[in-house]
Amino acid sequence: MPDLAPTEIARALEMRRNGQTxxxxxxxxxxxxxxxxxxxxxxxxPELMQRIYRRKGERHIQTNFETPVAxxxxxxxxxxxxxxxxxxxxxxxxxxxxxxxxxxxxxxxxxxxxxxxxxxxxxxxxxxxxxxxxxxxxxxxxxxxxxxxxxxxxxxxxxxxxxxxxxxxxxxxxxxxxxxxxxxxxxxxxxxxxxxxxxxxxxxxxxxxxxxxxxxNMYVKVPDVNHCCFCLPLRPGIILFAYINILFSILAVTCLIITTELQRATITRDASSVEAITSTILFSILGMGIILNILLLVAGYQKDISMLRLYNYYAVATALAALIPSAFLLSREMFIEVTIALAAIAMQCYVIVLVRSEVVKLEEKQLVTLEEIQANLLEQVDVSDRVTLVSEI
Incomplete structure (x- = not known):
């Protein structure tokens, strides 16, 4: 199958952008x-050889074969x-x-x-x-x-x-x-x-x-935003939040080490081991934010839609995974660790909204570019051919 022409891509994206599924x-x-x-x-x-599901004793019945014709x-x-x-x-x-x-x-x-x-x-x-x-x-x-x-x-x-x-x-x-x-x-x-x-x-x-x-089409509608909370445009705001999240992740790992040592010194050995393991799991998940936000920095500087989407997928997964150990620590009344975790999750969710809005913005820019290509193509053909060109899209 040949590649789609720019005009065909433009029409498909236009339909999707307008929600005209x-x-x-x-x-x-x-x-x-x-x-x-x-x-x-x-x-x-006869078509190419295909596997079929049959009952025992039905190997040679006619419906399981395609007889070639001369x-x-x-x-x-x-x-x-x-x-x-x-x-x-x-x-x-x-x-x-x-x-x-x-x-x-x-x-x-x-x-x-x-x-x-x-x-x-x-x-x-x-x-x-x-x-x-x-x-x-x-x-x-x-x-x-x-x-x-x-x-x-x-x-x-x-x-x-x-x-x-x-x-x-x-x-x-x-x-x-x-x-x-x-x-x-x-x-x-x-x-x-x-x-x-x-x-x-x-x-x-x-x-x-x-x-x-x-x-x-049953999905939660994520609001589109044009600026971050610092009144910066989307891309600079995303880059700024990526740096902030990296620093916050480093701080979270540091808190992990400190709280784990304090638990070992002040709580019984059995309770300390369970809570220490849970804290380790929680802050390890949040520590993965360092890698995610490095990916976000690269995607933000390069305006790479695929990398931005990849960040959102992993960010949603890590945010959901962090909720399980957070709930366990909350039941043990470890409020400091839970507060840090929930703050990190909230910040990550906000960045997800920003990234999603940036992806929509970049897709619209690509669509405008494709529409310009389409207009240039139409200018290069005769008036009598324009109807034919449009009808072939």
């Missing part, structure tokens, strides 16, 4: 979203649309490739446009970025029909629910006995299995996709 844009009202894509079924080309068999191209509560008929593309003219005439005019009024005025049409879907002729036809098309950047991770429907349909066709041995038999099998596929199954596919996306 698949779910937040249209699947919150999934009844009105039509999902459509092209799928190819093969009758005689000269590779053949394949057919099919299209369909699904939504909650309804679906279109399966359209088989006979002979030849699918052009924009055939897509409009055989698919949209005959199958989709008559189906659209049953969905309602808030219909949203989702299709993949196949060339017949993105031509100017196709887009003009959809505009004339007042069909709202969901914008989808090229090669964005595809979460179209119909992909799961195609996978299920392929498995059902593959499990038929006897298996299709010609293109004609394959076409009959695909159409029959599509009709047998219950609407309840299709609805579950769409709803499961919705639940997965909702789960991925």
């Amino acid at each position: 698949y779910i937040s844009r249209d699947l919150r009202r999934p009844v009105s979203t039509i999902h459509r894509s092209i799928q190819r079924f093969s009758s005689g080309r 000269y590779g068999g053949g394949s057919i191209m099919v299209l369909a649309g699904i939504c909650l509560g309804a679906r279109t008929d399966l359209v088989v593309i006979d002979r030849g490739s699918l052009t924009a003219d055939r897509y409009i005439r055989e698919v949209l005019e005959e199958n989709f446009v008559p189906f659209a009024p049953y969905i309602g005025d808030d219909l949203v049409f989702m299709q993949d970025n196949a060339r017949p879907h993105t031509t100017r002729v196709t887009q003009a036809y959809l505009n004339d029909m007042n069909i709202t098309v969901m914008e989808w950047p090229a090669r964005l991770p595809d979460i179209n629910p119909i992909k799961h429907a195609w996978d299920l349909l392929k498995r059902k066709v593959k499990s038929r006995i006897p298996a299709p041995a010609s293109v004609g038999e394959l076409q009959i099998a695909v159409v029959e299995e599509w009709r047998r596929l219950s609407q309840e199954t299709i609805d579950n596919i769409i709803l499961n996709r919705l639940n997965i996306e909702n789960g991925l």
